[in-house]
């Protein structure tokens with residue numbers, strides 16, 4: 174997985190969490206700058222060109238939500254992921270409506286944060302209309318919703334199709350179970366069933382099993398990744 | 402039967418019951434007064450009649466003593482002429498019993514001081530029908546016999562006037578009483594209705610409800626109202642404080658939990674502690690889930706959570722539900738049926754919360770039913786409402802547990818060998834209430850039926866009106 178190194182700005186007042194997140198991303202080969210309060214974070218975000226901002230919602234001087242609003246008003250479009258100890262249903266909605274692109278509540282696993290950061294960072298510009306997804310010899314024609322691998326058509330159920338598209342849009346990156354529940358099932362609670370595992374295994378039966386090289390991989394302790 | 406039931410229903414309004422009781426009491430009282438007046442006046446009348454006749458007899462005796470039989474006859478005739486038409490009668494008879502003066506033809510065979518009918522006196526019936534007899538007095542004056550009578554008519558006229566007065570009083574008082582009674586009663590009822598409405602809202606979670614009583618209170622009911630408002634204020638601030646504590650505790654525990662998690666994650670992967678690490682992380686997840694459930698419930702219950710509403714098509718939502726839980730049901734050896742209403746039925750709500758609500762119910766059914774059980778989810782729409790039902794064929798709940806099933810952390814099996822926190826149904830109810838719906842649990846013998854009823858049905862157009870609006 175030769176992902177490019179990312180330039181991350183972390184705005185977080187809890188020193189221990191900041192150290193943990195920073196070292197985690199360092200280990201993955203990314204560079205992280207840390208700001209411990211809102212005003213420093215705001216200036217840093219305006220200053221430099223970051224691939225992603227990780228913003229705690231409750232930070233001194235300028236709270237996370239206002240900071241992101243101010244950034245958006247200033248024309249900054251860098252993807253933002255909120256970290257928060259606030260969990261009221263409204264908080265999440267406020268965060269996402271206030272300019273955040275994703276919302277992760279504490280306590281979180283580093284793998285979850287990392288996967289979400291990778292999914293968000295430097296997304297391909299949305300303006301260009303996608304018509305096709307391609308991973309190795311697996312091709313999804315988005316216009317006619319047709320899936321083929323090595324020229325053989327694969328028939329998928331609607332949910333399997335959505336799952337495959339999501340994996341392929343995030344090709345080479347890890348996607349977690351929670352991310353799948355949020356984007357493929359469109360829910361933000363844990364159903365406490367093995368629905369994700371089941372769907373993945375059905376998808377594998379159709380996409381991988383008949384062919385000699387598997388494309389969908391399980392990343393232990395994190396989630397799944399498709400890569401060719 | 403029906404009639405009695407209707408009557409008892411009609412009488413359930415306090416003001417009506419009081420009015421009816423009051424008029425019954427009044428009728429009784431009037432009857433007593435009337436009877437009393439009748440007997441007293443009759444008795445008095447008899448005394449008065451006797452005195453009058455005795456006096457007249459005495460004066461006639463004097464006339465006879467000082468004059469002769471002729472002057473006696475002249476006096477009797479004069480008296481007879483003087484007295485009002487039928488009010489009094491006189492009869493004067495000689496030794497042989499021949500009538501000398503007056504209307505009577507012969508000496509009637511009656512005793513003195515008694516009431517004697519016209520027939521016994523040998524008189525024709527009174528054309529007006531008002532006189533039916535006389536109080537009679539018989540005296541001997543010289544050799545002759547004087548018979549006098551005074552009619553009851555006076556008494557009856559008096560009583561008639563009394564009855565007229567009483568009846569008039571009765572009718573007008575009754576009318577007034579009913580009118581005032583029901584007016585005052587209605588005022589009171591309105592206030593009582595407001596009180597009961599406010600208490601109802603408070604007990605279903607809306608602690609901001611107030612009667613808005615006038616302070617200082619104007620009457621006893623007003624005092625009750627003021628007290629209730631005061632008590633509700635106390636309860637609200639207590640609950641707010643309690644909720645704030647829950648939120649603060651949960652919030653302040655999140656940061657330490659985050660640190661704990663970080664440290665666990667950073668432990669070098671050595672095979673020896675790998676299991677402990679995994680168990681530790683799982684425990685943190687569990688704590689977090691519990692917090693989230695508690696906070697969501699608290700949010701929803703106290704109307705603090707403003708969530709987005711939209712028209713949620715019921716069919717696709719139930720398909721998603723099936724998708725999420727069917728596999729788990731099959732693995733647990735159960736059949737799982739979902740039946741949707743028509744394709745264009747939608748509810749006004751929050752899809753994520755509604756799915757979580759139904760999901761909790763399905764999860765319970767899967768958790769508490771034995772292999773081979775049947776779990777069925779259905780939605781029905783009637784009028785402007787949509788109801789959801791989740792039923793299973795499992796063991797159901799002990800009747801005694803039913804009222805506590807929604808309580809936080811309450812579980813029927815205290816040994817806790819089935820994992821869970823007892824928060825599922827609390828959340829189900831909180832979500833239902835947040836959507837203006839109610840939840841009812843029913844034992845089916847066998848099985849449990851959970852009914853979530855009264856969600857608002859919605860068309861996509863209507864939902865546009867609610868866009869951006871939030872529940873409660």
Ligand SMILES: Nc1ncnc2c1ncn2[C@@H]1O[C@H](COP(=O)(O)OP(=O)(O)OP(=O)(O)O)[C@@H](O)[C@H]1O
Nearest residue numbers: 765766769797812813814821822823824825826849
């Ligand atoms: N379908 C059912 N059949 C029989 N008993 C049930 C059913 N659903 C719930 N119960 C009983 O009601 C209790 C409370 O249920 P609730 O969903 O609130 O909590 P839980 O399932 O024990 O835990 P949690 O949902 O938090 O994981 C359960 O412990 C169980 O005893």
Ligand SMILES: [Mg+2]
Nearest residue numbers: 765821825826
């Ligand atoms: Mg439960």
